[in-house]
Amino acid sequence: MKLAAAELSPAPVRAAERLLHVDPRAGTLTDHLLEELPALLRTGDLLVVNDAATLPASLVGTGPAGEPLEVRLAGEEPDGSWRAVLFGPGDWRTPTESRPPPPLVELGTALRLGPDLGAVVSRVSGLSPRLVWLRFQEPREQAWSALYARGRPVQYAYETFPLSLDRVQTPYAARPWASEMPSAGRALRLPLLARARSRGVEIAWLTHAAGLSSTGDAVLDAALPLPERYEIPAATVAAVAGAHARGGRVVAVGTTVVRALEGCARDHGGDLVSGPGVTDLRIGRDHVRRVVGGLLSGIHARDSSHYELLAAFLPSPLDLLYTLHAAAGGYRGHEFGDSTLILG
């Protein structure tokens, strides 16, 4: 795979990337530059980031009769199998809903994903025959090697050029768990984090396997997000307790962090517990938050799945004002766009 040099740089941050600050307590919306984020935080606040790296989750291959297909990996299971969504021929340039369906597969169907990677279907979802579990035939090290040799990041038709894997990593990406970039963290370049720390803001992390945001299958799309695994370090549980005790605000960087923290608390009687877990929590307008006080996220349109989660932080009519303000102000959506801080 030969990539142009421009594809292999970190995701570019525009000089004047913008930050829309919504203060739900005061009911105000104010325009800022992302650079000003540390000044909007207070000593004692806690930022929690998702340090999952983005997987090379899109693989092209062939079905049992040589039919072309695309596999999008949607998370590794504790038993080493992979959840995956299958697509027919084509690539990201075609919107998912316009893609032809993949060949029908069943338990035991073998897929070829390149000369050095094979997979066997170990389970087919009852929701849709396009959602399957795969077991790679090669030992773990070889399978990872083949993934990194051949896989591409999942991307969508609104982009105009193929994204390299480097472009879809946050500055502090570590374990490759995410099917798509936990994009809120892209804005947190290291100097910005350092400035926040020097203001007395604490920073903690967890790992959450952010899943696919679109499958092209109406039934599956309606079921998104699927259950996702996470891991919360003991130090982060302690940092959250410390922030709550001193009156600091816990600010989730990205909706995946909200899902991990709130999902974990819901499953443990309101308390955070360290270690690995899986959450099927779907957060919407009526969700009562137990852990998270504020959210740093992208700019989300009303028809997006993230918007529902945003609404859990924005009492009406602030949600409507937010939408109008972002549109009138020319804020940019999508994962390489501007940011929103909801914090009061």
Added chain:
Amino acid sequence: MELRGAAVIVTGASRGLGAALARELATTGARQVLVARDSQALEQVAEDVRRRGGEAHPVVADVAQPEAAGRIAGMAGALVGPPAVLVHNAGSLGPVPLRPLADTGDAAFEEAMATNVVGPFRLTRAVVGTMALRGQGAVVLISSDAATTAYPGWGAYGVSKAALEHLGRIWQEELAGTGVRFLTVDPGEMDTRMHRDAAPEADPTSLLPPETAAVRVVQLLRELGQ
């Protein structure tokens, strides 16, 4: 720093100092990702590490290639977790046999820069974020006295090692206060294939075994933060 359980990446691990370092780390409890181009030699070193009770995962990659950094950092994250230590040991002499700058071709000069400077820059960029987030990490740069002394005939290599050392200094300034440390190590003249390529006439008995330098690097890592 505590090496037990620490995720460590060593480049150029199939022979010479890299292989010696991997073997030396085998008994520390470090979880190693070993990087080199030669898959057979690399697998052999990984096997040596496992025989000594260590954990090692070979990753076949050429650090000079643009895609290598993402592959190495990603596979390390998957196989051993967020890296705590990164050792930039892979190195290229440039033209072999060595020759004056006036006789050095573009390709040989660029190869030395790609392996000794650009590759380490990219791989560092791919892992320092997770180190800074965790408030701890060590990046070891294997250099040479050719970085500071202008030896005739060592142009491509000397320039690239001088650049590597300066790269480390600037990273260190930019990451001041994050807990990420940059260590430049000059291992001295070692009895390795690289040295034979550079100075075939040298008496091997006058050279240090790479194991001596490997012990020193491990010692330096242990002493970090004490």
